[in-house]
Each structure stands twice: as C-alpha cells, then as structure tokens.
Amino acid sequence: MSALTTFDYRSLRARKARFATMLEKKTVRFGLVALISLFLLGGITLTLIGQFSAGIMLSSIAAWPLMILVWYHYELHNIPPTTKQLSLDGLLAGDILGRLPVHPSPQHIAMAVMGIPGGHFFVARFGIGPNFLTELSSTSPEHSQPIWERAYQLREQLGAATINANMVVVALVEHIPGRDQLLAQLQLDMEDIVNGAAWFEHIHEIIAKHQNSKITGGIGRDWSFGYTPLLSRFALNVSDQVLRSGLLNRDIEGHQDVLRQITSLLAGGGRQNAVLIGPTGVGKTNMVYAFAEQLMMPDGNIPKSLRYRQVVALDPASLIAQAGGRGELEGLVQNLFVEAIKAKNIIIFLDEAQLFLQDGTGAVDLSNLLLPILDGGAVRIILAMDEQRWLQLAQQNPSLAQYMNRVNVAPLNQADTMLVLEDQLLIMEFRYKVTYMYQALAEAYRLGERYVQDQAMPGKAISLLESAAQQAEGGLVTAHSVQQAIEKAFGIKVGNAQAIDERETLLNLEQLIHQRMINQSRAVTVVSNALRRARAGVRNQDRPIGTFLFLGPTGVGKTELAKSLAAVYFGGENRLVRVDLNEFGQPQDVNRLIADGAEDPHSLTAQIGKQPFSVVLLDEIEKAHPNVLNTLLQLLDEGMLRDIKNRAISFRDAIVIATSNAGADRIRQYIDAGQDLDQFEQPFINELIDSGQFKPEFLNRFDEIVVFRPLKPEELLQVVDLIIASINKTLAVQKVSVHLADAAKQVLVETGYDPRLGARPLRRVVQRAVEDLVAKRMLSGQVAAGSVIEVSLEDVQGVLQS
C-alpha cells in the first residue's frame, strides 16, 4: 500500500496520459486527419506534375501523424496499467492521470474525475453534482493519500485493472466531512455509492463483451438439421432473437444454478425436459433466453449434444387463431412437434405452459398429445409455469407431471434484484427515452415488495420502473417518479407529506374531523396523532398506520369517526373498508375473510389488495369467532395478512379500527354514577378482560383502546346541527337551505334519542321530519331558488305526529 505514495508526474505513463487528454479533443484529432490529408494530397499533386521524388516524400510524411492517431486509438485511449511496480501513476486510469497536477489535492482529484465518464455516471445516476465533490473536498495535497488508498482497495475488490473514476468518486465521497447527512439528503448511504462503483464497472464489462466478436457457428451451423417452416410460422425463435438483440444477463448465483440444472437435464440421459416453476415475474422466461444464448455461444461447459440447439417458443395465440377447431389445433401442434423431431436441433419452449395444458379462454388442453411425445423423448421440451398451476396440473394429470423434471426458480433478494434492475434499465431507458436514477431502483424494490402482490422479484420492481417512466421529470426517473407511479396505481400516499395542502390537513385534522362528529375528543386525537406520525415518516413501517379499539354503546360516533377519517384524509368514504364481524361467527368464516379476489371481490384481503390506503373498520369485533380473531392478530401485529392463496397482503398503509359494544351497559352505569371517562376507562378495560370478553393478548395488539361515552343532551343538539348541515349540502344544488328553530331541534332530540341506541335514531328522525317538510313545500311551489326554508316547532310536531 505504501507504494501508492509514489506519484511520478513525469513518468512516461503520466506523460502519455496527458498527451491522450490533449488528443481526446475532437478538434485536435480533426487537425491530425487534416494534416494527413494535406500531406497525401500535396504528395499526389507533386507526383502528378512530375515531381515524383518530392511527391513520394511528402506523401510518406503523412505516416507520422497517422502513427499518432493509431497510437491514440490502440493505446493512449485506454492506457494499460504498469504491472512492473506498484505506483499511483502506474495504476491510475489514463483519463484521471492525464488531468492531475504535480501535487494533486482531493479537490484537484474531484475536478479530474467529475469531468470524465466515471464522474458523469454519478451525476446522472445518483444526483451527485460536480460541485458536491469539488467544493467539499480538501484543498490540501496531504489529504490525498487516504483517498488513493481507498480507491486502490476498491480496485482490488472490483477486480479492475486500473484505478478508475468510479472508485475514486467513492473514495472522495467517503472522505467528505459530514458525508452521511449530505448523502441522506439525496436518499443515499455509503453502501449505495459503493454499489454504484460496481455498477459502473459492470457497464464497462458489458461494453467490452459486446465489442468482442462472437463465435456463433457461421453460415453452415444448421445445415445438418432439418428445415422448420411451420415452427417459423407459429413459434418465436428465441435463439435467433437472442443472437440478434443480445441479452443482458447478470451472473447471479441463483440463476446460474438454474441454468446449470436446465443444461444438465437437457443434456443428460433419461427424460430430457424441464419444467421451470416459480411465481410470475421471477424470471423464468429470462432463464430460458439465457439458456438459449449459452447454446448459441457455447463455452466449454455446454455439452456437445446441446451446442447450437435452437430454443423455439410456441405461440398459443397464433396457433388458436390459425386452427378452426380442437381437432385441427391438435393436428397443427402434432405437425409442429414432428417438424421439431425431424429437425433434430429444436428445443420446444412452452411459456405459461398452462395455456397448453388446461382448457380455458385462449388456452387449450394438449396434454394428451404431449404425453406420447414426452414418453418417446424424441424432442427436448422446457415448460414454465407458477407453483399453483403446476400443483393443479399434477393433480389433474399426474402422468404428465411424472414425465417432467422440476426446476425451481426462486424470487431474488434485494441485492440480486438491484443487479438485475441495473441491467434491465439499459433496455428500458432505450425504450422509454428516459434515465433512471439509482434511487428510483431502490425505491422500486422497496415499494414493489410492499405493494405489488401479483408478481415476484425482480418482475414487480421492473413493472414499477416501467410505470415510473410515465412520471419522469425532465427525462429523469427518480424515487419520486416511482412513488407517483405507485400512488396512481394504488391510490396510496407513499412519500412523506410535502404538499402544503396535505400538511395543513394533517395539522388541523382534529378540527376537520369535528366538523363531522361531535366530541369524543380523545378518540379523534389518538387517531389524528397516528396519522401525523405516519405521514411524517416516524412510525414503524412494518405495522399498520394505527390500530385502535373503540369501545362504547351504539350511536356514540365510533363508526362515524372511521367514516370521517376516510372522508377527511383518505380521499372519501369509499376508502372505508367495513367488515361486519357479526357475520363471521363461525370457524369456517375465516375463509371468507381472506378469500381470493377473483372469487370474492368483497373479502377483506381482496379489498385491501386493491386499495391499501384505507380505513379498515372491523365492526362488532366481540361477535367474531375466535379463529377469525386469531387470523386478525397477524394483521394487527405485522400489518400483513395472507390470503387463501398464501399471498401476503399489506395492511401497512391502512388504519385499522375495531369497534365493540361490549360493556356498553357498564359504561352507562359509570356515567350514571357521575364518573368521568378518565376515571373509569382503565377499570372498565380490566373488567372486560376479567369477564373473559376479550383476551389480554388480543387487547395488547392495539395501539390504543378508546372508550366512547354516551353523548350529553347539549351534544345531541350539535348532532342535529350536523345533520341539518348535511341536508343543506344536498339542497345546495337547488339553491335553497333549511333553518331550524331551537325549540324544533329540542323536540327532535327528545324524539330521536334512545338511551340504548344513542344518536343513531336521531339522524333518521331529523331526516324524516325535515326532508319530508322541505319536499312538500318545494312541490307546492312555496320555495323559490335562493330562499331559506324556516322550520318551526309546530312544523316539526306536525310532521312527527303525522
């Protein structure tokens, strides 16, 4: 390591690097080309006018500038490292070396690297602007040594020949004072920057790989194999496509293992077939493409029996479109397989194999046709399907399943998914004409894992990044673009509260809710606090936003609070997912609760799967069967619930409110005894536990247990005002409004209040009295647009008596 202190500014390699930096300018190279042309033209002219010797000499002088251009192209452009001794000037990449002064300070180094592709990469992908490094780096040359040492360490780690700009950028960032806070502002940490260095190195490897000429067998490759006109018509030649377009495939251990298994199965004795089993989006199709590429560009690991074999994927849509009936279709597929057998170099690939093995829309069951083909083993076949379909198939057609060799393709972890995304985005960037930032990739993984349930990694992150391309800002796909994409798709709020409107709403949540419901201040406050914690990003991300148990008699506002919350903050009352647990009193009702959305779109898991940003109201929880309550425990604990197909549904963006009337009479007794809520709340909860109505482990799952007390008479008058306000809102379209006399309100409260049912009958009574009255007056022509309908005590009494 100490040898790295040697930086010889005057070494031959350093001089070459500076000369290369000069030649990098297009104008200089153009000048050299012009010089070459001038010498040649001059020489030719002299020769033509008879000055043969002078002409030859002048022309030959063109050899010297030509030599410089050749030298630049083959060596200076990418100067190889000096392997004889370990020194900085021997190991630094030429583009950095050529830009360094005699005694480079960290700031000089930063200026050098930020002006070349390695630095540009971090600007575009990570948002680390050129000034970020140059202004914050030390100006003292003594501080350069640790930077070189770290860059050297990264070179070893990444297995690169030279110390490149990406490694130097990492080293520079590491040595910036207060770097963690600065990186945090860019939603990054140091590990991300190191990953960036590896990513840049990988891009270089891809470029180098594609620059090397490919050995693909040549024009006579397929002459020993048969013609396949039918297959050309009804199947996609995967091998041809891979050869034409190339394939970006990262060496991921899990995937390499799958490829080795496919190769071994298809080359070995016995049944030469494989069925790739894994969830959608896991990369099964991509595995087959990678396998096809290996066969077309075989290395020593590919057995001779598989070299230059072509993978063709049957296209079910074109087959069904071509064949009129089932018999015709079977005949066509039979001919395709016969053609593949005769050709001797075809591997048939049935992607989404259930389309060929089960009857359905756009699908046809050809398993009886496939059985003898698989039995004969005359053609190699690869199938791909998900676990569920495979199990169904194995159940329906065990003999077919017996013939197949199973290969599992597992979802990737975060690190491997990021590697796949880094490759895939090169294709997506070309397709959508955008640039993806690293933060967008990381966010796509995070949000995909949390919200996208119908795919596995890396597919879900890729889908999300594709959607995010539509949200690009100035051609740049950022973490915010990904958040917007998921917000649009699921109607949730994933970023922290930034908009002024939303912040205002959050800060004034209590007042806004109280515009819709009276009192119950403690309940309103705890729910509002939970939401503020969530939107400020300080809550536990692995649980629901908040879980609350509301206890109290009927008609005191428990459900109304849930509705108000949905309306005020979640975007409307339709954001309330209500489950009446009195309908879940049997043990088998658990299945209804977690039913598959395709079979029951109203199951709890189906509704939250579609709309994760919701208020979940579990009404009358005490009436649910203990099995149902046990199922709900996982939801309350981890914010996840597995549906009947074992898919994890996230409740982590929902507020869960459970309500119960348990102990309502006891609450009334406490109130009648003149006790305040604060005094009896805890003893009351203890009583509920002691009486066995709720188990302590169940109650402990809730963030807060809130007891609602019955409304007082003066509060009921306010409830009447709220109901009248809601009637006026409806009447606003007709440009009229209603005003009630105080005595009339009092009568309505007396009529509508029931100690057992709370304020619930009040709404019905007020609506009936007022709406009936208004309807009659409007129909009789007594009400003109813009007028206020005055309702007196007598009016109300008249309506109520009738």
Next chain:
Amino acid sequence: MLFVGLFSWWYGAGWLQLAQQAIGRVVSMADFFSISLLLKTLVAPYRQISVGQVNGPLGVKLHAWADLQLSRVIGAMIRLVVILFGLAATLLMFVVALALMIIWPFVPVLPILAGVLAFGNAS
C-alpha cells in the same frame, strides 16, 4: 520522451496487438464459413432431407437407405464448396494480415526511406 513511448509501443505492444487482431479476424472468418463445423459434419444428411428410419419390407428400407446416402452426398458437396470458399477467404485474410505485419515496422521510417530515395535520385 513521448517519442520513446510511441516507438516502444509501435515495435512492442502495438505490433503484438496487430498480430492478435489479425488472428481474431482469421478465426472470425473461419467461424463465418463454419469451416470446423462443416468438416465435422461433412457427410451428414443435408438439412435432414431424407425419409429417415423406416420400418417395412427390405425394398422400402433399401430405398430409404439410398435416399439417406443421396442426402449425404449432396450435403458433402455443398459443404465442400463452402469449405473451399471459406478457406480461400480465410487465407486471403491471413495474407493481408501478414502483409500489414510486415509493413508495420517500416511505417515510422517511411518518410526517412522516401527522403533517402528522393535525395538519392536527385544526386
């Protein structure tokens, strides 16, 4: 000092690089014409145009065998022609590469040689 760098590269790594490139081009050309593959499969039935294995009376089997041999002969003829073409092209590529390799060391001294030639003629 830069001239030292240029000349040491020209007569060292540069010349070697030229040779490696030449070899790469020759290999690519041989691959393009599938010379190695065609030699290995010289007598394989061309494009599998034959009736293949048949079960039946001896006459039918003989007919199928003759059919297969015809396919092999046609295949061998086509492959031979392509192999010959490929070899010629590869050889040409090799000759060009060799010529470049020979000319390469004279390029730096070309103006000097031309000067000597010009002044020699003048005197």
